[in-house]
Amino acid sequence: MSSCDLCVVRNRAICAALDSKELLALNAIGRTRSLQAGESLIWEGEDSVLVANVIDGVLKLSTNTEDGREQIVGVVYPSDFIGRPFGGTSGHGVIALTDAKVCVFSRGDFDAFARDHPALEHKLLERTLGELDRTRRWMLLLGRKSAGEKLASFLLELVERLSGAGCRPDTADPSRRIITLPFSRQQIADVLGLTIETVSRQFTRLKNEGVIDLPSRREVTILDHERLVAEAG
Amino acid sequence: MSSCDLCVVRNRAICAALDSKELLALNAIGRTRSLQAGESLIWEGEDSVLVANVIDGVLKLSTNTEDGREQIVGVVYPSDFIGRPFGGTSGHGVIALTDAKVCVFSRGDFDAFARDHPALEHKLLERTLGELDRTRRWMLLLGRKSAGEKLASFLLELVERLSGAGCRPDTADPSRRIITLPFSRQQIADVLGLTIETVSRQFTRLKNEGVIDLPSRREVTILDHERLVAEAG
DNA sequence: CGATCCATTGACTTGCTTCAACCAGAGTGG
DNA sequence: CCACTCTGGTTGAAGCAAGTCAATGGATCG
Numbered sequence A, B: 001m002s003s004c005d006l007c008v009v010r011n012r013a014i015c016a017a018l019d020s021k022e023l024l025a026l027n028a029i030g031r032t033r034s035l036q037a038g039e040s041l042i043w044e045g046e047d048s049v050l051v052a053n054v055i056d057g058v059l060k061l062s063t064n065t066e067d068g069r070e071q072i073v074g075v076v077y078p079s080d081f082i083g084r085p086f087g088g089t090s091g092h093g094v095i096a097l098t099d100a101k102v103c104v105f106s107r108g109d110f111d112a113f114a115r116d117h118p119a120l121e122h123k124l125l126e127r128t129l130g131e132l133d134r135t136r137r138w139m140l141l142l143g144r145k146s147a148g149e150k151l152a153s154f155l156l157e158l159v160e161r162l163s164g165a166g167c168r169p170d171t172a173d174p175s176r177r178i179i180t181l182p183f184s185r186q187q188i189a190d191v192l193g194l195t196i197e198t199v200s201r202q203f204t205r206l207k208n209e210g211v212i213d214l215p216s217r218r219e220v221t222i223l224d225h226e227r228l229v230a231e232a233g
Numbered sequence C: 001c002g003a004t005c006c007a008t009t010g011a012c013t014t015g016c017t018t019c020a021a022c023c024a025g026a027g028t029g030g
Numbered sequence D: 001c002c003a004c005t006c007t008g009g010t011t012g013a014a015g016c017a018a019g020t021c022a023a024t025g026g027a028t029c030g
Helices: A020-029 A107-116 A118-144 A147-164 A185-192 A196-208 A225-231 B020-029 B107-116 B118-144 B147-164 B185-192 B196-208 B225-231
Strands: A030-035 A040-042 A050-056 A059-064 A070-076 A093-096 A100-106 A178-180 A212-216 A219-222 B030-035 B040-042 B050-056 B059-064 B070-076 B093-096 B100-106 B178-180 B212-216 B219-222
Touching (some): A059 B118, A070 A118, A070 A185, A118 B059, A147 A178, A147 A185, A147 A219, B020 B107, B059 B185, B070 B118, B070 B185, B147 B185, B147 B196, B185 B196
Antiparallel strands (some): A040 A093, A059 A070, A059 A093, B178 B219
8 A cells, every 4th residue: 555545635636547556656756745834845947857746735836036026826735736747947936835745756757657647647637727727817816906806806715725625724613714824914915916015904904894804913704705705806 | 631731730739749540530520710800719708618729810818807807818829729628617718819710629529539649638738837837927927017027028928929839920031020919009908917008108118218119000120139128127 | 021023004105097188090981 | 182080009197006115013932
């Protein structure tokens, strides 16, 4: 039995395409790695020598302009795939936002394995297509939405992905309305293409209007889901 | 011999993964279709019943907010793939910017064919990964760049894609510095997340600074490629 | 109990948008 | 052939949303 069989994302990650024999082979070329919050897995611009599956935690994909402005171009959650198989340098760095566990492969090994397992490539394709859709939706947000709409959209997506992706929301409350942010204010700003001050002001505005509550820096309670949807534009 | 053998993008589109027997089979389920500039191929939000390859012309992928703001989330050139195989509704419309010719397939047919031809799926995966990279680079532009940087970046990408993608630039000039825009000012604004006025002002600024020239509405001459790169930030 | 790190808040500035007028080229018809 | 209009683009002036700069607040941790 491979350690993959015990993997919590076994049935949600691309590995779900494999039977146990194949999984054993994949297991042989991969290894798990733990990352602390803030630690880099891949640096921007290096030729990407590894790919990975997220087992636990949240990581950001980010690019920077030469003069230091940062834009977070993606956020990955458990069962998501990281990296750029089949050639090419990764245009963005990958950094853990929370403590995280990932299952890493050398890119060469993974490429070869994938070519021999069409079912795996198919899963990867589906996942990549989905990610492309999500990314394009994000472009509408970046290009055309106001600060208020951006933050509301962000919170809604976060709720969905934190629950959907299997990181159960950390509350017993039925409507899972309280979420723990894996982001600092600065990181939220970098996702939304805003400054930290603007993010902060929008947070307090939503709070004053009774749409959300802010029990602590890293927690948000959704008080009025409907209004939040309306705010998202 | 299938009509695919005569196709101008035969060796650049995903079809390059197929031998002539397979190509014949693919040919049997597809058909070419001509589009006039402005014509829609896929509407936003419909469940996407077709996929396609671009043979000739330029098309935009765009989304709208409820209140009518538009954001162009992608632009496709000859040999590019259009659509969302394997389920899911397309979150964006596909509209021809120039007169165009595409090779369309019913999504169901294409899905089935793809599953039987891993080499095709592999090509599609590579293409999708590339598109995802490009889209993420665009996010940096939308989120963090100024109007001037946006326009300069836009022109540079356009030059690259118009030549690279095989639509030879329409001039005999060696350094292919003159390009014909497949976009109106409004469409450029919708790509860059700006207003038409801001785009216009940036155009005249670049012109006044001697970086470009504007022989006509739809033409741009790159006079100083280096300065343009610098302007792109 | 300071020191440090984020986040919030306020005052001011600015880059982009908005609103509105004007302009140029292409097509139409008297 | 010239006025007429239509469409898309440019220019100007004014307003505003978000950015910048700077001070304050509140946790957390030696």
